[in-house]
Amino acid sequence: MIKVVLVDDQVILRESLKFIVEQDPEIKVVGLGSNGEEALNLCGELAPDVVLMDIMMPVCNGVEGTKLIKSKFQSIKVIILTTFNDEENISKAIKNGADGYVLKDIKPDDLIVAVKSVAKGFSIMHHTALNTVAKQINHDKEPTQRKQEPKFDINLTDRELSIIKLIVDGKSNKEIALSIFITEGSVKNIITNILEKLNLKDRTQLAVFAVKNNIV
Incomplete structure (x- = not known):
């Protein structure tokens, strides 16, 4: 069973994501959070396999949340889920250790595949985000x-x-x-x-x- 923590400041999105990923019998959502600090605390309490986290959140955003989680729990995988496909956010998330970066227009089945793949140790990235990362690395x-x-x-x-x-x-x-x-x-x-x-x-x-x- 893959244990997942979902982190988004919008309650309706958290509940929707929970419903989607739990359609797969191998995935169980064990915790819900509204910002990066809560995600860190939930990781300490629940030891999830994967954290699926939004970027734009109050108090502590997903980029900083990824950094906090990876500094204490290297084995926990982090997938950034966002509507934003910009160079700065993608670059920062990857540098902070994110294992995946997908956009919120992802199909439900593809999101489930992303969670399961990252849990197995693979890196997952939305194809448009991948292009952005490649350009940013080259630009840097x-x-x-x-x-x-x-x-x-x-x-x-x-x-x-x-x-x-x-x-x-x-x-x-x-x-x-x-x-x-x-x-x-x-x-x-x-x-x-x-x-x-x-x-x-x-x-x-x-x-x-x-x-x-x-x-x-």
């Missing part, structure tokens, strides 16, 4: 850094590099397959091989790794 680099050769010493084929660039652009496996004229199954296999080569868990980590190491 010094101009000299952008011109440097990649920092890693792992051989990647031209096809693998092409697929990585398309992932950073937010393309789905189907869109990648159409772009480079191979089957969707082949795309999945190539991505799996890339993740194994780079010792990464998922597409989100791959995209951020690619930008940080000047692959794109």
Whole structure:
């Protein structure tokens, strides 16, 4: 059973989220909070597996709440859920240790998948948010850094590099397959091989790794 704490300053949204995620029999909402400080206290009391938390809240917002939780409870996963898809909030949330960042227009089934995936140790990010993070990381680099050769010493084929660039652009496996004229199954296999080569868990980590190491 995945224990979840929901944190949002709007009661109706907390109750709605509770109803949605508990449609899955493997998820149980064990606590509800209205700001980041309450989230921290609930983590100490209830030891949840995942905290699903809004960003814009009074007293202590989700970005600061993530920082507080991760400073004391590294094993607890935090998913930021928000209507805001801006560079500053996304960048701060990820830097503070957020394990996922999804927008509130996410479909109920996809939200459940996000909770279960993060609980298993995968990073989850809404595709538009992923694009924003990639751009922000690239923007934060010094101009000299952008011109440097990649920092890693792992051989990647031209096809693998092409697929990585398309992932950073937010393309789905189907869109990648159409772009480079191979089957969707082949795309999945190539991505799996890339993740194994780079010792990464998922597409989100791959995209951020690619930008940080000047692959794109």
